[in-house]
Amino acid sequence: MAKKTAQASHPSKLATATIHDQTLQRGAGGELHQFAEGDTPVMTTAQGGPVADDQNSLRIGPRGPLVVDDFHFREKMFHFDHERIPERVVHARGYGAHGYFETYESFAKYTRADFLQRAGEKTPAFVRFSTVAGNKGSADLARDVRGFAVKIYTQEGNWDVVGNNIPVFFIQDAIKFPDLIHAAKQEPDRAFPQAQTAHDNFWDFISLTPESMNMIMWIMSDRTIPRSLRFMEGFGVHTFRFVNAKDESTFVKFHWKPKLGLQSVAWNEAVKINGADPDFHRRDLWHAIQSGNFPEWELQVQLFDQAFADSFDFDVLDPTKIIPEEILKPQPIGRLVLDRMPDNFFAETEQVAFMTQNVPPGIDFSNDPLLQGRNFSYLDTQLKRLGGPNFTHLPINAPKCPMHNFQQDGHMAMRNPVGRTNYQPNSHGEGPRESPTRGYRHFPAEEQGTKARLRPESFADHYSQARQFYISQTGAEQRHIASALTFELSKVEMPAIRERMVSHLLNIDETLATTVAQKLGMKTMPKPADAAMPTRHDLEPSPALSIAGRGPKKFEGRKLGILVTDGVDAKLLKGLTDAIVKEKGVVELIAPKVGGVEASDGTLIEAHHMIDGGPSVLFDAVALLTSAAAMDDLVNEAAARDFVADAFQHCKFIGYDQSALPLLEKAGIADALDEGVLALPGEDGLSAFVVELGKLRVWGREPSFKLGKA
Numbered sequence: 121m122a123k124k125t126a127q128a129s130h131p132s133k134l135a136t137a138t139i140h141d142q143t144l145q146r147g148a149g150g151e152l153h154q155f156a157e158g159d160t161p162v163m164t165t166a167q168g169g170p171v172a173d174d175q176n177s178l179r180i181g182p183r184g185p186l187v188v189d190d191f192h193f194r195e196k197m198f199h200f201d202h203e204r205i206p207e208r209v210v211h212a213r214g215y216g217a218h219g220y221f222e223t224y225e226s227f228a229k230y231t232r233a234d235f236l237q238r239a240g241e242k243t244p245a246f247v248r249f250s251t252v253a254g255n256k257g258s259a260d261l262a263r264d265v266r267g268f269a270v271k272i273y274t275q276e277g278n279w280d281v282v283g284n285n286i287p288v289f290f291i292q293d294a295i296k297f298p299d300l301i302h303a304a305k306q307e308p309d310r311a312f313p314q315a316q317t318a319h320d321n322f323w324d325f326i327s328l329t330p331e332s333m334n335m336i337m338w339i340m341s342d343r344t345i346p347r348s349l350r351f352m353e354g355f356g357v358h359t360f361r362f363v364n365a366k367d368e369s370t371f372v373k374f375h376w377k378p379k380l381g382l383q384s385v386a387w388n389e390a391v392k393i394n395g396a397d398p399d400f401h402r403r404d405l406w407h408a409i410q411s412g413n414f415p416e417w418e419l420q421v422q423l424f425d426q427a428f429a430d431s432f433d434f435d436v437l438d439p440t441k442i443i444p445e446e447i448l449k450p451q452p453i454g455r456l457v458l459d460r461m462p463d464n465f466f467a468e469t470e471q472v473a474f475m476t477q478n479v480p481p482g483i484d485f486s487n488d489p490l491l492q493g494r495n496f497s498y499l500d501t502q503l504k505r506l507g508g509p510n511f512t513h514l515p516i517n518a519p520k521c522p523m524h525n526f527q528q529d530g531h532m533a534m535r536n537p538v539g540r541t542n543y544q545p546n547s548h549g550e551g552p553r554e555s556p557t558r559g560y561r562h563f564p565a566e567e568q569g570t571k572a573r574l575r576p577e578s579f580a581d582h583y584s585q586a587r588q589f590y591i592s593q594t595g596a597e598q599r600h601i602a603s604a605l606t607f608e609l610s611k612v613e614m615p616a617i618r619e620r621m622v623s624h625l626l627n628i629d630e631t632l633a634t635t636v637a638q639k640l641g642m643k644t645m646p647k648p649a650d651a652a653m654p655t656r657h658d659l660e661p662s663p664a665l666s667i668a669g670r671g672p673k674k675f676e677g678r679k680l681g682i683l684v685t686d687g688v689d690a691k692l693l694k695g696l697t698d699a700i701v702k703e704k705g706v707v708e709l710i711a712p713k714v715g716g717v718e719a720s721d722g723t724l725i726e727a728h729h730m731i732d733g734g735p736s737v738l739f740d741a742v743a744l745l746t747s748a749a750a751m752d753d754l755v756n757e758a759a760a761r762d763f764v765a766d767a768f769q770h771c772k773f774i775g776y777d778q779s780a781l782p783l784l785e786k787a788g789i790a791d792a793l794d795e796g797v798l799a800l801p802g803e804d805g806l807s808a809f810v811v812e813l814g815k816l817r818v819w820g821r822e823p824s825f826k827l828g829k830a
């Protein structure tokens with residue numbers, strides 16, 4: 121083997137010696153570095169011993185038995201056998217990214233949290249998005265709540281906002297969480313269905329839990345099938361407290377607002393995406409960040425005092441309720457930018473430990489009973505998952521500020537404390553001391569009452585906000601809710617559960633209840649469920665609750681899939697690509713062969729996908745730039761016909777050049793062309809097409825059943 125000398129990048133630090141066929145170099149600290157070839161380091165065991173052969177285990181003779189002396193084999197297998205750790209009991213499937221939080225202005229008036237004191241200050245952050253019910257290997261487009269957990273590494277310790285993309289929750293008391301999750305996940309005897317709530321146990325539990333009805337409206341809406349993690353809101357859910365330097369408290373609710381607006385997919389599309397690309401959301405985030413299109417959210421806060429809380433229609437401690445944004449406008453306080461993917465998924469995204477109890481001075485809890493229960497559960501769960509009390513030593517979990525205390529020992533202790541003193545007070549004058557002025561001061565709330573297991577009466581209205589959510593949706597969104605409820609309940613085997621659910625829907629909206637009952641084929645309507653409090657019909661619709669009206673009106677951050685064939689008009693393709701890129705969108709080409717096509721001017725253009733591998737569900741809009749010569753083959757390809765038919769069915773904009781008309785015809789939509797199917801380049805040019813794409817979907821194209829008359 122060739123003998124190479126010093127590693128080029130650090131020649132001054134390394135003195136070279138040679139042993140056998142490897143090069144041995146001493147670093148500045150006297151440590152030995154070994155290089156097999158050039159800059160390639162020598163593989164070692166976990167003990168640091170150099171490995172000579174990693175291809176063959178040690179054996180007696182070429183066809184003989186393996187021997188126990190093979191410490192390299194044994195160590196390698198031992199480590200592999202222990203690679204997995206328990207997956208999270210909920211939110212097992214997730215994807216994370218690094219970034220930073222930037223404070224807009226000093227918020228000292230409300231909070232003494234150090235990272236919110238100075239305009240323009242940037243604080244490192246890590247975010248993990250997740251689905252709730254599915255296991256680690258499940259698909260991204262399951263109809264499910266999305267976790268939106270943010271860790272901000274402040275100079276006064278980590279702040280974790282462990283939120284969801286929905287601002288309310290299923291239950292009011294943490295003691296019900298194990299029941300909720302047992303019911304939602306796969307049924308224990310058969311271990312299915314996975315990653316979906318469309319089964320008896322979930323709807324059985326829900327139909328017996330009226331407090332979940334507001335959440336049910338949210339999860340049956342398009343919020344649970346987001347187009348991208350980048351296009352969804354996040355919420356801290358609970359009421360928290362800001363506490364300022366004078367120890368004055370202001371109640372606060374946290375909202376993350378995506379810069380690129382809100383967007384979801386259609387249900388039929390979600391089902392197909394799960395087959396076409398189960399990693400659709402993680403791939404989307406990966407590509408966005410790797411290509412420099414950093415996703416961004418604004419942190420907005422709803423601030424209020426005790427007087428507001430006392431006068432509000434609902435209890436601000438009840439996590440099944442929101443404060444409508446039209447009643448209490450959220451104020452922006454900073455922005456969160458994700459600009460770096462983890463180096464290693466396991467080390468960072470899998471091992472990150474979020475805990476609601478992680479709050480810096482200036483941010484405190486309210487008495488929301490769900491929040492208080494969570495403050496116990498998260499610390500506890502990390503012990504099981506990460507194996508010991510030293511999970512805070514892992515780089516992803518360690519604070520990025522100085523840290524001193526006398527906690528010691530335990531599994532996997534990574535630090536090497538020095539000195540004799542490991543207690544306080546001590547007379548050696550060593551070690552850290554607590555600081556009443558700089559340390560965390562809990563808000564001195566006055567509490568009194570009788571110790572009892574109870575639920576406040578102020579938590580008893582379970583239907584009014586569910587109704588408010590429903591009436592705030594557009595017609596198409598209401599139809600999606602009705603269809604989602606019908607789909608889910610159609611998977612329920614016990615008719616009594618379906619009836620119980622319809623009896624709850626009657627307390628929310630009669631036409632919704634009737635529609636679902638009819639679509640389920642129920643012969644008679646049940647009575648409305650007994651309600652602790654009658655549903656209020658006087659709550660105004662809240663436009664902020666609808667996604668449809670809150671799109672970005674731009675194609676930025678979205679993806680156009682262009683189906684191309686040999687003979688594609690080179691000028692048209694370049695013009696369209698340039699127009700999309702100018703709008704900060706992404707273009708991918710789909711062709712009969714992934715090797716690409718020969719354009720009209722003879723240039724060879726590589727494709728990103730072959731038609732089978734790039735169905736239109738992967739794109740926000742599509743264009744068909746083909747040639748008459750290629751049409752005979754194309755119209756006979758089922759994947760090409762599906763490409764067009766699905767794009768149409770999923771209400772997407774479709775641009776086409778004249779040569780593609782036979783494909784529209786074969787896909788069965790030539791007679792149904794509407795304002796969303798546009799000839800290219802079009803009278804007003806390609807940029808006009810791109811402006812149209814900013815509308816994202818033509819929801820009016822959906823078969824519109826009338827609610828209540830299905």
Ligand code: HDD
Nearest residue numbers: 208210211248267268269283284289294297357497498501
């Ligand atoms: Fe939870 C994980 C969000 C109620 C107990 N939860 C977890 C994650 C998110 C949420 C985003 C994943 C964190 C990550 O990416 O690692 N959970 C919520 C929200 C809730 C909520 C928004 C209601 C407002 N959770 C909740 C309750 C309990 C838990 C009431 C128990 C009393 N949650 C857990 C847990 C998990 C968890 C078992 C599993 C893995 C983990 O914590 O680290 O402790």
